[in-house]
Amino acid sequence: MxxxxxxxxxxxxxxxxxxxxxxxxxxxxxxxxxxxxxxxxxxxxxxxxxxxxxxxxxxxxxxxxxxxxxxxxxxxxxxxxxxxxxxxxxxxxxxxxxxxxxxxxxxxxxxxxxxxxxxIKGLQKEEVREIHFLTDEQIDIILNYLINKKQYQKALYLSLSYESAGRRNEVFQVLKDGFLENNKTNIVQGKRGKKFQLLYFSRSKEIAKLYFEQRGSDDIDSLWIVGKGEDRRPAQYETLYNWCMSFRKILFKETGELIEFNPHSFRHSSLTNYENGTHYVLKELGKEKLELNVLKTLANHSDISTTQSYLPNKDAEILAEAFGI
Structure with missing residues (x-):
């Protein structure tokens, strides 16, 4: 435990x-x-x-x-x-x-x-945990491993999180009904009661086809399930976290890189890779990158400064380029 x-x-x-x-x-x-x-x-x-x-x-x-x-x-x-x-x-x-x-x-x-x-006073907050960003190639490595092992549900969770930039709580609320027929999920509720739909693209839909075929028919509304046969039931919120921890092991096994990312890393990585032009979806959309105001809307942020804080600090790169270091 x-x-x-x-x-x-x-x-x-x-x-x-x-x-x-x-x-x-x-x-x-x-x-x-x-x-x-x-x-x-x-x-x-x-x-x-x-x-x-x-x-x-x-x-x-x-x-x-x-x-x-x-x-x-x-x-x-x-x-x-x-x-x-x-x-x-x-x-x-x-x-x-x-x-x-x-x-x-x-x-x-x-x-x-x-x-x-x-x-009763709360404890002083510890230093903010380091944010771990994953490259598009690292996401691909984990996805390919999961698909080759026919772990389609876990692959869908990763793909949907990375394409939509959704928080774990928002992705957890996605329902299976209509998933293959649309590019937007059902309405989910985010922070401060905001309601919106998450965007996703062709790769998630292709993985979902494999997952639904493997899952078969049931009367569970949730996109995420655990158990087999009569013991099948909707997955709990913590299940998605446990899947993410298993992805760490996969990346280490495949590349030798030990990166302590968490579910929120998929959101950071998604926004970052859309912004720097490396996200695979950009090829599908025919775009080089997404501007900050578009990322703000995708992330459902109220303030663009919040979106900016999700991206890596580029001060060192700017100075290096300016002074030819």
Missing amino acids: TKRNSFYSPTIFEQVNKENTALLNDYILELKSKRKSEGTIYQYASDIKMFFCWAFNNLNNKFVLDMKKRDFRRFFLELQESGASSARINRVQCSLRNMLEFASEDEDEYDYPINVMKN
Whole structure:
């Protein structure tokens, strides 16, 4: 079990205080009513479930609304000692704080006047993780490996992510219906509640044909599935992350390069390669490259400065060219 989920256990969660699970279920309904994305709800629920499992083992399965500030502090200390990053701990704090705030606002259902999490400060953020960009050739190497191994679903995830520049959460929301007949996905929800469609091109459609033939017929709407036969079910959000980790191993096996990229690297790499003229889709479109304002629209950014921040810093290259270094 990874450090990220070191306290969670499905077996333990089944024994968690029913008042805790009832509160979580109420909170999930509240998030759905506010049209939070599936990925966001999944993350919040996972964080809270992990805490409830820890409380089962360490706080005698106490009802969360009866817990004191010291109980939460003890949990976050243990989470920190388990190796969780500051960003991870701060997100878990946010998940719990928001659920408790929901309880404090619902006076008819819960007698919880003060949210004790409000005064627990988050950890100082660590240095921003290095962004790893993949070249068009490196994407090709991974894709060709997956296709040769007939791992068509994983290949489609990579191809769709790279062509659309979509975030993992957005790609996770794509449905299978109509995928082969269009070049735009169903409407997905991105950050700050934005709704839009993701663009994709011929390679993703060709891979999708192979995938759908391999997958066969089922009544699952999601483009992404796990399991076989009667155990077949929609993939979870975390599944796409695990696929990405397997892509690291493939690239290392095929090239000897160990690059610690993550799902967001596909978005960075897509925008960068569209901008520098190396993205394979540009040949299909008959274009040399895409301008920054087009990339802003593709990435569904509100501000062009955000799009610029996704691209590699070129200051050193500009100076080298200017001074002939």
